[in-house]
Amino acid sequence: MIDFEVLTERAAHEGIERIGVGVVVRDASGRFLMIHRAADDVLPGLWEYPGGHCLPLLAAPCHHRRPDLREDRVNPRDDIRLTTAPASRTDPPALVVGVHLVLTEAHRVLLGRRRNTRYAAGMWHLPAGHMERGEPVTRSMTREAEEELGITIAEDDLLLVHTLHHLDADDGRSRLQLFFRPTRYNGRLRNAEPDKCGELRWWPLDGLPDDTVPYTAHALAGITRGSTLSTVGWAG
Structure with a gap:
């Protein structure tokens, strides 16, 4: 060992x-x-x-x-001085998986203004986060909902309403963005992370602010049309 x-x-x-x-x-x-x-x-x-x-x-x-x-x-059988050959086009891609909560009410959607964040600071975005090692995407979403909004959602009460394959122009990374709508939740909505979110506000789905995160606006437009899959940032 x-x-x-x-x-x-x-x-x-x-x-x-x-x-x-x-x-x-x-x-x-x-x-x-x-x-x-x-x-x-x-x-x-x-x-x-x-x-x-x-x-x-x-x-x-x-x-x-x-x-x-x-x-x-070290044990000579345990070679810890290893490197790997450069990745080729045939290697399976390493994806970053993002999870996003779509809360709607009377044709409005809940967005938060990002604050003190490395990505899209000052812009409006859905409550969101990333899948962490050792958890399924449904648990990632319920965890983020609790951390950001102070609400609890059962994993079985999540509906996947849109999948977006996003090629990030800033870092060239491939990201799979998943958008979930809860059928129900427990608790009172609140800004549970004021250090990361300046404010929460309901916005009309057909009147999102100009400074909404672009891929978020793209996904919400698709959800409104009934689309369940889209891509952003890819050539062609």
Whole structure:
């Protein structure tokens, strides 16, 4: 097995860091190369590569060795000095998955003005967030609803009303944006994260503010038309 103490001790020098019960390997520039999952994680004993490729630890390919890593500090069978070949067009893509809550009332939709955020600060956006490791998208959505609006939603009460495949022009990343409408919820709507949201307001679906996040406006227009799938940012 990998000696986690060795990895932790040499993390800064070797580009290896401990994360929860596993370890992450990065190259000299900090780019993610792979993650090893320990016994109580989702995929025990596997190296996972960008795009979802997984191989048993001892079968992980070794493309080059780091000469500055002391041979006597690790089990020679556990090659932690690994890099992967550049991703090809045939590799499965690594998607960022976003979740968005569509709350409507009398042809109006609830939007929040983003505040102190790296993305779209000052713009209007649906209550939203990202899927986190170890949770299904339905749990991601109910968690975000509770964190941002102070309401609880049962996962079975979520309806997927639109899927948007978004190619982000800013960073070139491919994102799958999911839009859910709850059939019911418990609690009183409130701005539960005032440090991230300046205000909440109901806006007419046919009269969204000009400074709405563009892909959000696109998705809401599609939802109004009854469209369940669209793309944004792709050529053609």
